[in-house]
Amino acid sequence: MAKVCVFCGGTPLTKEHVLPRWLKVALDPTVDRVRYIRLSRDGVQHHDAPPLNDQVKVVCSECNSGWMNQLEENVRKVLPDLIRGKRCTLDTEAQRALASWSLKTMLMFQHTHRREVRAAIPSSDFSTFHQLRQPTRSMLGRLGFMNYPPDDSVPLVDTLCQGYRTAELGGVAWIGTLKIGCMLVQIIRAPDVADGYELTPYEALPSLRSMWPSDAPIEWPLPAAIPHELMMALAVPEGLDVRVTPV
Structure with a gap:
């Protein structure tokens, strides 16, 4: 358990709901428990819990009620439509807001995991996010569409993070995946990109x-759904396939 805020190093620490309680409007009202997936040293673990129940005590009151709360407000209008697969359009601002909120949520979900799983994302990525409050230029974000879970055999909420620490990559790298209902968001963290270059x-x-970086509106829902059976292959690929090009 953290003793100081994982973002700024401040105190006192407060409890933070990993997923906001107001997201209940996006969920099936008959659902009183949802299935979560987490990675551990022993493999993939499933557990059932009340929806929107996960809390962590790793952030200070100033961060929690300040910029983190603003990230929640920035997606409050669009997030329910994405989760339920309802028609909407994401402009550049909405995509930036979704990428930033998703990264914050992935970082918070990391602190619901065991220590060896949390290690995939270094503490420096938390402090950098506190400074920028959005993904960095060494990150890519993409949005995927899945059909709403047909029954409780398919988790409503999936959260997976795969770390890559190979010498060939030359630095820290990881892929975070968050799925809620129909919405799947990935943040791909590549080794730091040198000046004069950018990720493709x-x-x-x-x-x-x-959706990060974004340059075109996204019409939701997307025209094809990712099969639920491909979730693991998408979230935990064998390698990190990113390309760097001159600016």
């Missing part, structure tokens, strides 16, 4: 769109 966004696919 992923090619647009019927079931996936680049």
Whole structure:
């Protein structure tokens, strides 16, 4: 358990709901428990819990009620539509807001995991996010569409993070994946990109769109759904396939 805020090093620490309570409006009102997936040293673990129940005590009151709360407000209008698969359009501002909120949520979910799983994301990425309050230029974000879970055999909420620490990559790298209902968001953290270079966004696919960086509106829902059976292959690929090009 953290003794100081994982973002700024401040105190006192307060409890933070990993997913905001107001997201209840996006969930099936008959659902009183949801299935979560987490990675551990022993493999993939499932557990059932009341929806929106996860809390962590790793952030200070100033961060919690300040900029973190603002990230929540920035997505409050669009997030329920994304989760339920309702029609909407995400402009550049909305995509930036979603990427920032998703990264914050992934970082908070890391502190619901065991220590060896949390280690995939270094503490420096928390402090950098506190400074920027958005993904960095060494990150890519993409948005995917999945059909709403047909029954409780498919988790409503999935959160997975795969770390890559190979010498060939030359630095820290990880892929974070967050799925809630129909919405799947990935943040791909590549080794630090040198000045004069930039990461090349992923090619647009019927079931996936680049949203960080973004340069075009996204019409939701996307024209094709990612099959639930491919969730693990998408979230935990064998390697990190990113490309760097001169600016």
